[in-house]
Amino acid sequence: xxxxxxxxxxxIQIAEATWNVIIKEGIEQATVRNIAQASGLSVGAxxxxxxxxxxxxxxxxxxxxxxxxxxxxxxxxxxxxxxLDVVTEGIYEVLPIDEDRKIEMEVWLAFxxxxxxxxxxxxxxxxxxxxxxxxxxxxxxxxxxxxxTKDDIDIExxxxxxxxxxDGMATHHLLNPEYFTRQQMMxxxxxxxxxxxx
Amino acid sequence: xxxxxxxxxxxIQIAEATWNVIIKEGIEQATVRNIAQASGLSVGAxxxxxxxxxxxxxxxxxxxxxxxxxxxxxxxxxxxxxxLDVVTEGIYEVLPIDEDRKIEMEVWLAFxxxxxxxxxxxxxxxxxxxxxxxxxxxxxxxxxxxxxTKDDIDIExxxxxxxxxxDGMATHHLLNPEYFTRQQMMxxxxxxxxxxxx
Numbered sequence: 001x002x003x004x005x006x007x008x009x010x011x012i013q014i015a016e017a018t019w020n021v022i023i024k025e026g027i028e029q030a031t032v033r034n035i036a037q038a039s040g041l042s043v044g045a046x047x048x049x050x051x052x053x054x055x056x057x058x059x060x061x062x063x064x065x066x067x068x069x070x071x072x073x074x075x076x077x078x079x080x081x082x083x084l085d086v087v088t089e090g091i092y093e094v095l096p097i098d099e100d101r102k103i104e105m106e107v108w109l110a111f112x113x114x115x116x117x118x119x120x121x122x123x124x125x126x127x128x129x130x131x132x133x134x135x136x137x138x139x140x141x142x143x144x145x146x147x148x149t150k151d152d153i154d155i156e157x158x159x160x161x162x163x164x165x166x167d168g169m170a171t172h173h174l175l176n177p178e179y180f181t182r183q184q185m186m187x188x189x190x191x192x193x194x195x196x197x198x
Numbered sequence: 199x200x201x202x203x204x205x206x207x208x209x210i211q212i213a214e215a216t217w218n219v220i221i222k223e224g225i226e227q228a229t230v231r232n233i234a235q236a237s238g239l240s241v242g243a244x245x246x247x248x249x250x251x252x253x254x255x256x257x258x259x260x261x262x263x264x265x266x267x268x269x270x271x272x273x274x275x276x277x278x279x280x281x282l283d284v285v286t287e288g289i290y291e292v293l294p295i296d297e298d299r300k301i302e303m304e305v306w307l308a309f310x311x312x313x314x315x316x317x318x319x320x321x322x323x324x325x326x327x328x329x330x331x332x333x334x335x336x337x338x339x340x341x342x343x344x345x346x347t348k349d350d351i352d353i354e355x356x357x358x359x360x361x362x363x364x365d366g367m368a369t370h371h372l373l374n375p376e377y378f379t380r381q382q383m384m385x386x387x388x389x390x391x392x393x394x395x396x
Binding site: 023024025026027028106109110112113114115116117118122125126129130133154157160161163164165166167168169171172174175176178179180184187188191192195 | 221222223224225226304307308310311312313314315316320323324327328331352355358359361362363364365366367369370372373374376377378382385386389390393
């Protein structure tokens, strides 16, 4: 079905242009007109693929989480010997440790602020929150069932804590890269994971 | 100097109207025209107090951190017996545990996303980052010098960790209050602080 493939490809092209507008000019500039210009398509073409600006933004937001999940899936095929390494490397996938991940996080941060006033985006943001939460809970469970963790850890509270830590560090590194460097972000994550272990 | 007092009072009134617009309609709607309408002042009056929209936004952003610092200063006069209680209560001041704090955090989140594309705001955001970081480092130091903490804690990494945890939890509670409740936020903070202690 080449037509469907092309259709989806075009939507992704538009979503990526949306990311570019958001990163360079801010989410308030992510209008259909500006996105058309950034993507090299006409306003009409964009309206053909997305009935509304809200739909376009929602698709662009979903694309961030899809990309992250894709990378985590790819990682599953790589067999690390040490469960702690598996968990650490998995969490690196959701931290802004390189340019691609930085772009995704910047777009995500812009969307997060918009979620407060856009109920359509809120539902998607909640779904991503829950997916991420489950993923991190599984990661802690993996450490526990490998008999690596301290005896008294509480899986639910540890998942809350790790989730907040990861998102907080990502935001701090994006907004204050000179004060909270990439290296500090990675050291802090390692320090945290070590603190759960015996 | 009654004139200066009134001048500042009026600026605060305008900044609070800006917060209202941001919370209800999003930061992209925080135009001078909309802020004028929300504050009951004319566009001309607003331009009299703020030369540019950027200056107005910067003042409104500063007001968030000022309010938080004010509350923390007030708390210093209350003598708690237990240093762990002092630290816990101090951190509650920067978490969205009630309506006032929620509003401040929502405004802060909106500004954070804007910082990425507004260099004037970035400088202020960096200053607040450093203030908060120093404050949290002092809090951990207070626990350590009261001989409450485990022997092997690293103050710098603990400050990074607590800072990211606090901002991450605040964002999660704002965006997903049904999944990450106020009680979970407080329990997670207590769990974290307990984990640093002997």
